[in-house]
Amino acid sequence: MAxxxxxxxxxxxxxxxxxxxxxxxxxxxxxQLAGTQFTNTSALAGNDVATFPDFPAEIRAPRGTKAGVSGxxxxxxxxxxxxxxxxxxxxxxxxxxxLVTNLPDLVPGGLLIxxxxxxxxxxxxxxxxxxxxxxDGSLEGYQVFPVDMTTLTRxxxxxxxxxxxxxxxxxxxxxxxxxxxLYNRPLxxxxxxxxxxxxxxxxxxxxxxxxxxxxxxxxxxxxxxHSQFRVAKAKLPPGRYRNMMGNQALAWxxxxxxxxxxxxxxxxxxxxxxxxxxxxxxxxxxxxxxxxIQAEDxxxxxxxxxxxxxxxxxxxxxxSGPGIALKAEAIGLAVMTELPVVIVDVQxxxxxxxxPTKTEQADLLQVLxxxxxxxxxxxxxxxxxxxxxxxxxxxxxxxxxxxVPVILLSDGYIANGSEPWRIPDLEKxxxxxxxxxxKPNNGQVFYxxxxxxxxxxxxxxxxxxxxxxxxxxLEKEDVTGNVSYDPQNHQKxxxxxxxxxxxxxxxxxxxxxxxxxxxxxxxxSWGGTYGACATAxxxxxxxxxxxxxxxxxxxxxxxxxxxxxxxxxEHVVVPELNMGQLLLLVRGRYLVDAKGINxxxxxxxxxxxxxxxxxxxx
Amino acid sequence: MSTSNMPLPVLKPNDYASDQEVRWCxxxxxxxxxxxxxxxxxxxxxxxxxxxxxSGIGCSSRFPYxxxxxxxxxxxxxAPAIATAIKVARPDLQxxxxxxxxxxxxxxxxxxxxxxxRNVDINIILFNNQIYGLTKGQYSPTSPLGKxxxxxxxxxxxxxxxxxxxxxxxxxxxxxxxxxxxxxxLQYVLQRAARHRGTxxxxxxxxxxxxxxxxxxYATDRKTKAxxxxxxxxxxxxxxxxxxxxxxRLNGMEPEVVELGKGITADDLMFHDEKAEEPTLAYLLxxxxxxxxxxxxxxxxxxxxxxxxxxxxxQLVQAREKRGPGDLNALFNSGDVWExxxxx
Numbered sequence: 034m035a036x037x038x039x040x041x042x043x044x045x046x047x048x049x050x051x052x053x054x055x056x057x058x059x060x061x062x063x064x065q066l067a068g069t070q071f072t073n074t075s076a077l078a079g080n081d082v083a084t085f086p087d088f089p090a091e092i093r094a095p096r097g098t099k100a101g102v103s104g105x106x107x108x109x110x111x112x113x114x115x116x117x118x119x120x121x122x123x124x125x126x127x128x129x130x131x132l133v134t135n136l137p138d139l140v141p142g143g144l145l146i147x148x149x150x151x152x153x154x155x156x157x158x159x160x161x162x163x164x165x166x167x168x169d170g171s172l173e174g175y176q177v178f179p180v181d182m183t184t185l186t187r188x189x190x191x192x193x194x195x196x197x198x199x200x201x202x203x204x205x206x207x208x209x210x211x212x213x214x215l216y217n218r219p220l221x222x223x224x225x226x227x228x229x230x231x232x233x234x235x236x237x238x239x240x241x242x243x244x245x246x247x248x249x250x251x252x253x254x255x256x257x258x259h260s261q262f263r264v265a266k267a268k269l270p271p272g273r274y275r276n277m278m279g280n281q282a283l284a285w286x287x288x289x290x291x292x293x294x295x296x297x298x299x300x301x302x303x304x305x306x307x308x309x310x311x312x313x314x315x316x317x318x319x320x321x322x323x324x325x326i327q328a329e330d331x332x333x334x335x336x337x338x339x340x341x342x343x344x345x346x347x348x349x350x351x352x353s354g355p356g357i358a359l360k361a362e363a364i365g366l367a368v369m370t371e372l373p374v375v376i377v378d379v380q381x382x383x384x385x386x387x388x389p390t391k392t393e394q395a396d397l398l399q400v401l402x403x404x405x406x407x408x409x410x411x412x413x414x415x416x417x418x419x420x421x422x423x424x425x426x427x428x429x430x431x432x433x434x435x436x437v438p439v440i441l442l443s444d445g446y447i448a449n450g451s452e453p454w455r456i457p458d459l460e461k462x463x464x465x466x467x468x469x470x471x472k473p474n475n476g477q478v479f480y481x482x483x484x485x486x487x488x489x490x491x492x493x494x495x496x497x498x499x500x501x502x503x504x505x506x507l508e509k510e511d512v513t514g515n516v517s518y519d520p521q522n523h524q525k526x527x528x529x530x531x532x533x534x535x536x537x538x539x540x541x542x543x544x545x546x547x548x549x550x551x552x553x554x555x556x557x558s559w560g561g562t563y564g565a566c567a568t569a570x571x572x573x574x575x576x577x578x579x580x581x582x583x584x585x586x587x588x589x590x591x592x593x594x595x596x597x598x599x600x601x602x603e604h605v606v607v608p609e610l611n612m613g614q615l616l617l618l619v620r621g622r623y624l625v626d627a628k629g630i631n632x633x634x635x636x637x638x639x640x641x642x643x644x645x646x647x648x649x650x651x
Numbered sequence: 652m653s654t655s656n657m658p659l660p661v662l663k664p665n666d667y668a669s670d671q672e673v674r675w676c677x678x679x680x681x682x683x684x685x686x687x688x689x690x691x692x693x694x695x696x697x698x699x700x701x702x703x704x705x706s707g708i709g710c711s712s713r714f715p716y717x718x719x720x721x722x723x724x725x726x727x728x729x730a731p732a733i734a735t736a737i738k739v740a741r742p743d744l745q746x747x748x749x750x751x752x753x754x755x756x757x758x759x760x761x762x763x764x765x766x767x768x769r770n771v772d773i774n775i776i777l778f779n780n781q782i783y784g785l786t787k788g789q790y791s792p793t794s795p796l797g798k799x800x801x802x803x804x805x806x807x808x809x810x811x812x813x814x815x816x817x818x819x820x821x822x823x824x825x826x827x828x829x830x831x832x833x834x835x836x837l838q839y840v841l842q843r844a845a846r847h848r849g850t851x852x853x854x855x856x857x858x859x860x861x862x863x864x865x866x867x868x869y870a871t872d873r874k875t876k877a878x879x880x881x882x883x884x885x886x887x888x889x890x891x892x893x894x895x896x897x898x899x900r901l902n903g904m905e906p907e908v909v910e911l912g913k914g915i916t917a918d919d920l921m922f923h924d925e926k927a928e929e930p931t932l933a934y935l936l937x938x939x940x941x942x943x944x945x946x947x948x949x950x951x952x953x954x955x956x957x958x959x960x961x962x963x964x965x966q967l968v969q970a971r972e973k974r975g976p977g978d979l980n981a982l983f984n985s986g987d988v989w990e991x992x993x994x995x
Contacts, residue, residue: 273990274988338736
């Protein structure tokens with residue numbers, strides 16, 4: 034099938050530096066699919082992209098209700114961007130509920146494309162509307178384009194043999210086609226996707242293809258729209274790129290860490306939102322010698338990871354806040370037995386079941402302190418979807434170098450968000466050196482808790498003759514590893530384990546500052562708020578303010594110079610999607626009068642609200 | 652190359668002893684189980700470095716410290732999960748789980764169930780003393796109804812769990828029972844467990860002489876044991892009693908105790924078939940409890956089924972055969988990829 038290249042007939046094409054589009058509809062309307070397609074197409078067209086999917090916890094909430102609205106936002110630009118955009122320039126609303134819940138994010142004068150036919154009495158009522166906003170003048174401040182998407186889609190797919198019900202499911206492709214026309218995007222990537230995805234269902238493939246084309250042609254021929262837009266290619270560093278979602282990047286990072294260390298990846302987990310996609314991705318790659326186990330519960334998952342590491346694998350478990358709480362005791366066992374395990378926490382809104390599909394920097398204090406006893410371990414946080422790849426490699430590098438469990442924090446926002454990822458040169462990634470002893474380390478005797486210069490103990494594997502030893506959760510005697518209840522020994526071992534984790538700071542490098550080395554305000558951030566913080570600081574710097582930005586990759590230990598850095602600014606501002614967890618740490622640790630910008634609404638920071646929050650200290 | 656007539660070193664039971672002082676209470680049934688295990692390992696001549704003992708928490712779970720093999724004394728109830736991962740990661744190792752009635756059936760019930768239903772090639776030895784010993788004498792999930800303990804001064808109101816019934820309900824492929832003081836029988840059962848491929852589950856009646864002394868005296872007392880214990884033998888009729896004059900007959904689906912003679916012969920009795928595909932009769936045997944019935948010891952069930960660790964590792968091999976060994980560069984560059992050139 035020849036794929037037509039859109040010809041540009043419209044004379045009215047406006048150049049934009051960036052634009053933000055949001056598709057919103059029922060959770061069964063295929064909005065996530067439309068959004069992903071628009072993202073891939075924009076990335077392939079050379080834009081920098083950042084995305085934010087937002088979907089309900091229910092798989093199929095009652096149709097037409099506000100609870101069931103699913104959205105996907107794409108920010109695409111001719112420059113490099115770090116967030117999915119504060120406000121939406123173009124909103125596609127497939128029904129009244131989607132309109133009502135998403136309209137507040139549309140910029141004044143923004144483009145609003147709606148499926149007019151869905152604005153019937155029933156749907157208006159479900160959305161809590163007493164009158165039809167398409168008729169009552171309440172949308173006057175926007176450029177509204179009511180389109181009869183249902184009829185137009187049905188007509189387009191006529192003759193493909195699809196039932197009306199199935200035909201109506203092609204509406205998302207109609208809407209996508211229309212937005213493609215609006216932003217001058219090529220159709221080929223999506224046509225290719227349809228061909229591959231529905232290869233076994235030729236009628237569905239044909240219907241979706243026609244719906245997409247119909248949407249595109251509707252824009253082309255109706256002249257309803259005053260102009261088209263074009264967003265030029267972004268100036269990204271040279272290289273080969275692909276679009277990456279956070280959980281996929283994390284999975285590939287784990288596979289790459291296994292490769293670099295020569296260990297077999299052993300991922301044991303229990304399904305939980307928003308971490309499950311890591312399991313889905315890894316379980317596809319068994320030909321990479323990746324073992325995935327869907328364990329019977331969270332505790333089994335972490336203890337399996339520990340057992341696998343004990344046996345010589347790269348033991349990894351992944352979960353979200355509630356699951357991490359269940360794993361706490363076993364993580365303590367990993368600290369005590371000094372085995373390398375990576376625990377991934379894709380954070381979501383808490384407490385308890387909380388907001389499963391919404392983002393929050395909920396668990397920093399939990400992962401640092403949520404265990405019995407003096408139980409320190411290294412903690413790092415990924416800062417963006419693509420960064421999850423590097424963070425996973427860093428986690429395993431530190432875990433094996435120090436013989437310690439490492440917690441890797443991600444969150445729902447970066448796990449499901451996406452951005453272009455520059456494909457690394459595998460040969461240039463530094464190896465992760467691992468040494469398993471094969472002979473006794475003290476004459477004829479093997480001491481499992483004899484330490485190296487960084488205080489790591491040897492990783493002796495079962496099966497090795499002459500090195501038989503027993504480990505466990507009881508306190509260990511220094512060097513021999515025998516069970517010991519000696520008071521002085523316990524003090525010594527607590528100190529040794531703490532010092533070992535502190536030694537990680539020798540390998541992670543100093544805290545870096547973007548902006549003036551000293552001045553009025555330092556913005557201190559961690560994890561998935563990186564993009565919004567970096568963008569807000571840059572905007573303020575462009576306005577001439579003495580604002581700097583320091584982003585922490587490691588939350589434990591902190592970089593050794595952090596205290597000095599914080600002391601160089603009049604104000605330290607800590608934006609967090611929680612009620613002030615890093616804030617508590619830096620205030621306690623460095624005695625600085627840091628101030629928080631805090632939000633727990635299940636949504637990422639907008640750049641605007643950060644700028645406003647920081648301006649208070651300027 | 653010179654030839655040698657020197658025999659290979661033979662491991663004796665004591666070669667499996669670690670240098671650690673054994674710290675169970677004097678007179679504890681655990682000593683016997685430890686001794687029979689060391690003899691079993693010597694009989695099987697398993698290289699010490701190829702053996703891993705994994706335990707949870709409780710008196711029995713100190714076991715790994717006392718054997719000169721690899722071992723993990725882990726956290727309460729989680730040993731089956733740890734053992735599962737070790738076996739999947741390293742099929743060359745012989746992996747034993749040492750657990751107790753509280754560890755396996757209460758706090759660790761979930762892992763016990765799932766290790767067995769997956770049929771991981773590990774051996775789970777449950778020391779059942781019907782009491783919490785390490786925490787000094789509370790009732791356990793196998794304590795009988797009405798048991799008076801520190802935490803149940805008016806008697807326990809919990810119905811006891813039946814470990815063998817539970818294991819069979821989880822489709823266990825090897826289920827056996829023995830008693831701490833039945834030394835040669837225990838060795839035999841442990842050997843059978845070690846040789847079985849798939850999850851082997853062995854319940855060992857173990858006397859806690861401090862907090863629950865004599866819980867199994869009906870089965871260990873010289874005078875009464877022959878009448879209260881029935882030793883299962885594959886293909887043989889269920890006969891017991893000091894004079895071997897009693898047997899178990901099936902009346903419909905109900906077992907009943909009958910006396911041999913008086914018109915009843917061994918041919919009228921139920922015959923034991925540990926290889927039976929259906930677990931129904933094994934389950935029926937597991938329901939026979941003192942004092943209504945003699946309690947069966949020996950191998951209830953020993954059947955072959957696909958093994959979890961085999962399946963996990965076979966999938967890896969099949970994926971490699973089908974798609975070739977994983978190539979990260981190819982993966983990174985698959986799908987929609989675009990190039991940004993330096994002059995753009």
